[in-house]
Amino acid sequence: MSEKNYVTMADGERLNIEPYFQQCFEHESSQPKTMPEYTLVKAFIKLSDYDRQVTMEVLKMLSQFTFATRKQLERLLTAKGLDPSGLEGDIELMMENRQMNCFYLSREAPVEYDPPEDALLIYCMDFGALALLNHFSNSDSVTWFTTDAVRGSELVQKYLSTVEFYLALAEVQGPALRYFKPTFDVAFGHREIRFSAAFEITDGNGVGHAFLLESVRGFDLPLNWRDKLDKKLVHFAVQPRNWGRYFLEEPVFLLLVEDEKDALEAAELFYRRTEKNNFRLITDEQVRQGLAKARFLKYIPYQPAPIAGEVTEEVKAKADLDAMSHAGTLQPVRASLLSGA
Structure with a gap:
């Protein structure tokens, strides 16, 4: 484990994550702050075929595995025969639409979200993902609660x-x-x-x-x-x-x-x-x-x-x-x- 008070990307590569570190989320998950289902579905339909595929593969993985790093998501897309080069743009859109959230792990929770450049970012679902998964995945009964993404660093x-x-x-x-x-x-x-x-x-x-x-x-x-x-x-x-x-x-x-x-x-x-x-x-x-x-x-x-x-x-x-x-x-x-x- 590094000497730093947060988990670095290098630590994450080796799964060196100490107990009792805290999750520092990019935003607070809130259903009232999430766009209505019809808005999310209409916006998704207007995406390109590539962006729709990437979005669904990422959200399905997060719904099943709870967490994933950027590198893991890239490996998933490659395994599915998709070019991962467009992932960053799709992540930004999913974060904006509150379909995804992300966090880093720190010894102490900061006053506001401000991850160091070399911090390991870990992604999880957010409320907005439910609309897409229930409409376009092979299951129409996906459930998710904010507590699903709240885990101790040992479980992460x-x-x-x-x-x-x-x-x-x-x-x-x-x-x-x-x-x-x-x-x-x-x-x-x-x-x-x-x-x-x-x-x-x-x-x-x-x-x-x-x-x-x-x-x-x-x-x-x-x-x-x-x-x-x-x-x-x-x-x-x-x-x-x-x-x-x-x-x-x-x-x-x-x-x-x-x-x-x-x-x-x-x-x-x-x-x-x-x-x-x-x-x-x-x-x-x-x-x-x-x-x-x-x-x-x-x-x-x-x-x-x-x-x-x-x-x-x-x-x-x-x-x-x-x-x-x-x-x-x-x-x-x-x-x-x-x-x-």
Whole structure:
């Protein structure tokens, strides 16, 4: 993290976002200050085909992923076959029409919006987007509240890490990525869980394979991650009647972590709580380098040496204690998620 009191663009590239930073918005979201729906729709229809396409792709992404940076939006447009060179003008228009808002993250909230030149700007939806999404997207029931864009800097980092993973995955998988649902919520009994995303990849035979993505950040370890595992995730992962409400086959869990040190700790906790090994891990750095050559990580549980001599209760107890005191290891696996997942 930089020495500055705000998150810089360089920090954002590496997802170095500290906890407890505050969102500093360009403007206050207000429905009364937003133009009427008929005005927004009429103005949108008059745009060029290119500007309409860019506007809809950007707003759909923000409605699904909550946040995105300028660079992420450019990558999205490129992946959709659109030239991103006109994005800046469309962003200015969407900001003016209150279809978008943006913010930077600062240690202290300023009196007025005045981002430093090298501050990371993060974009989100605003009220004006609802009119266009409900008229021109493939859903006519999009909802949004001002509180949807209000998140702590820890969650902003998680959401942006999910966007990074999605873009890297889409670039590699193309049409084989059947769907990608960010902020995927499940409910069973009296429990509710929010995963970072759920997605499905089809193999060469057209068979779909389901995955659940969880972005585990350094600040989650160990307490937050252990708490989520114990109170919620373990009950979903080990009970077919629970995950079977959402998937035809048992989903593979994929943990997105900051580095390999966090990967081992997150994996160790996941394995000890669930006793399942159908999960993989990947670091932010691997995602940044692109998934075509990425090394997904597989957790190998610790295997104690065979016990020689008489197996007494004392010897067995010592062996059990020895196993508990040793972490497993991480083994790189082939780039494709479908290879031995």
